[in-house]
Amino acid sequence: MNFSELFKLSGLLGRFSPDGKCLASCVQYRLVVRDASTLQILQLYTCLDQIQYIEWSSDSLFILCAMYKRGVVQVWSLEQPDWHCKIDEGSAGLVASCWSPDGRHILNTTEFHLRITVWSLCTKSVSYIKYPKACQQGIAFTKDGRYMAVAERRDCKDFVSIFVCSDWQLLRHFDTETQDLFGIEWAPNGCVLAAWDTCLEYKILLYSLDGRLLSTYRAYEWSLGIKSIAWSPSSQFLAIGSYDEKVRILNHVTWKKITEFEHPATVVSSKTIVYKEVEKSPSVETERLSFPPTRALASSLFSTQSKYDVSQVPVSLQHIKPVADRANPKMGIGMLAFSPDNCFLATKNDNIPNAVWIWDIQKLKLFVVLEQLCAVQSFQWDPRQPRLAVCTGNSKVYLWSPAGCVSVQVPMEGDFQIVSLAWHCSGDSVALLSKDNFCVCYLEREEVK
């Protein structure tokens, strides 16, 4: 495992290109494009204002940089560094911006969600989508990039419009039986669209590509409902995480629940492996001590190493009870992710913030629990194999695979609090992002033992 040096970063905007050749990062108003393996600076672009959002186009030829305060989107080309493009929304304002799957159109959401403007880089045409819904996931593209689903709201009712991305023609327009549509997501096979309601109502609706309602699922009434959902890569399963600390799995044949996963504070199943992160004091050889102490020595003295110990079940995990009178309480299943080979599901119960739960989907049982010392900030699966990278806001990166798990201290001087991760598409490296810096960790093939 090799670590690169630290580089400056702002806004957690560090992204690998889809083809894996480059890494784009932002420092205030500058966009830095580096080579993914050597981290040499390939291009350097300067934008008009502080960049709030960057996105690679699907063919890795363009990057868009959105500056919400100014209402401007700037697009840069990697092939031709002189090429420039600026989209100014002016008084309409800008709250969100994204690429279309073909990499030639940019969709800007204006302020107050008045409309979505589709700007084309190929022609002079502009399209408008009216009444977009102001929700978390209002725009969803199918994996093959053919269709786009947009959540809309007219006259206090929710609708979904499906557009064909090639010519932006409206294919289907139908209303959803939701109170307040919270999000939409396509299944990886592009044939089923999941739409779920606000957390005040547990309801998830499944629509076919042609707009037919396939099924509705409601687990319970009154209590807070769905917090997060995830499709399995094969589209066989739909995992729904809710505020009652459970994950319910629906199957694609009958759209009925096949199992539910509970996240209790005490793990009792004897077949589950619980890895607990423990601190181990660093060993210092007294002969090597020198005065004045070198920086490396000082940092290694004060940085705490940690390792994983296997705890014996039953294990009781740290459980927090959130304040009942605040909105958006920190409870329920906040993070869900399937592994790329469909075999595992990683979840995080916000009531037990220090643990990552890994479920074996083939057996539909709890497989591993990772108990960390600090609260889990984010986890991401390796895009190629069942390997999970976890970060908890300290300067360590944790990797789990079915063979075992490892805790690695990033050898940096000073503070480096990792809050986000981004894998390279080949799974050979992962970018570790903190508030002000980032570094890239290169993994060897047989890394985790």
Added chain:
Amino acid sequence: MGDWKTITVPVLSSDSKNIFHYTSEKKISPPSMNSQVLRLALPSSKSMHSFFSAFCTEENIEQSISYLNRELTTLGFPSIYAESKGQELNLISIINCMNELLVLQHKNLRAQEEVEMQHLKLGSDMDHLQNCYAKLKVQKLQNIISSRATQYNHDMKRKEREYNKLKERLHQLVMNKKDKKIAMEVLNYVGRADGKRGAWRTDKTEARNEEEMYKVLLSDYEQRQKQLLVENAELKKVLQQMKKEIILLLPPQKQKPKERSEDGPVLSDLEEDIGELNKENMWELSCETVREQLTNSIRKQWRMLKNHVEKLDNQVSRVHSGALNEKDVISREDHELETEKLELEIQQCKEMIKTQQQLLQQQLMSPCDDDTTLLLQDCYLLEERERLQEEWRLFREQKKNFEKERRSFTEAAIRLGLERKAFEEDRGTWLKQQFLSMSTDYKHSENVTTPSAFLGSCDQDNQLVKSTSQRKPPCMLSGPVSAEPCQTSQYITRNSAASKKPAGDSKPNQCVESDKEETE
């Protein structure tokens, strides 16, 4: 709440304490009854005696009487004195007072019972009401929540409409301003990703899009159907294999048609099924009837297998109780052969002796030269005698051998019986566990026919026993032989193969070993 009543009583000698106790007892006045009825606590039977003697004794008769009189008069009873100041007691008055007091006591007891009953009723009513109250509360809260939710929704909708109006207004303003700033500046337009030219949006394109969409959906459904077909085919294959294996497990029973009599009609069914379902590609059809046939045939065979196993189980349990049958049969047979042989020999010897005797007689009878005849006779006699002696010796030896054999055989048989018992116990439990765990939802079939199946061999055994006991038994099995019906066909076949020759002591060991081999 009790009303404490203390009464000043003239201090008496040793009984003052007791009296005080009595008078200051708690008098409970129930809330419903506002009369001054005293609830007199009846003393327990044990203290009755002491109580009665405690109040009034020889010494304080006068005082007790005056005290009682005072009490009664305060309660409204007539005085017990004959005259107001006299010392004579009015007996009638006393008796009346006692009666009144008793009646009062009865009334009080009844009242107490009623009160207790009411108390219980009220208690249970309270519980019931509390439960109802809790449920009602929940319902009430739910109603409140739902009403609040509807109100909230209504308010939200109102606000949203207002917001939408504002948005529209803003949008109009924004568009009206003709803000030249809303524009895209680009150095040069980029070619499309797929290199083609952009097409106009027409009805044709619309139709094409619809077509594309349905194609996508259809291909997805086709893929899923293919997957399901593959899964179905695999499952069907597994079922077929299971069926074949079950059938394979059953046929060894064909050797004993008697025992399998009840499976006769089923066997023919079996053959029918095999014939049907081995037809080419039959199993590839996925229509209702074929599916039903397959599952039904598997169920049938499973039931047969279950029956078979249960039978085995019964057999094992029976073998466990009747230990040596099979061995006895075999060894008895062999011994029978031996005994027959020996009998034949004896017969021959006897005949020889007879002929010898005859010859001797003839010799004796026939006249001849004295000397030579005498000599000859002597010689003959000697010869004969020697021969006879030898024969006798042989005979005696053989007899001894047979006796030895017989003894050893009995010993061996006893040993064998014991070992066999132990082994059968083990096997029985193991079989039971194994096979009864496999069988789940099939009814326990009747074993009515099984006794009849074994009746034949049972008779056989009895006959054998009888035959052996009649003759002199060179065979040793009279001891632990039991006339119980026996074992599994496997044993019989295998053991008949194993031990053929009656080779002395080695035999029982051989049987035991072959037995042990079977279990391993």
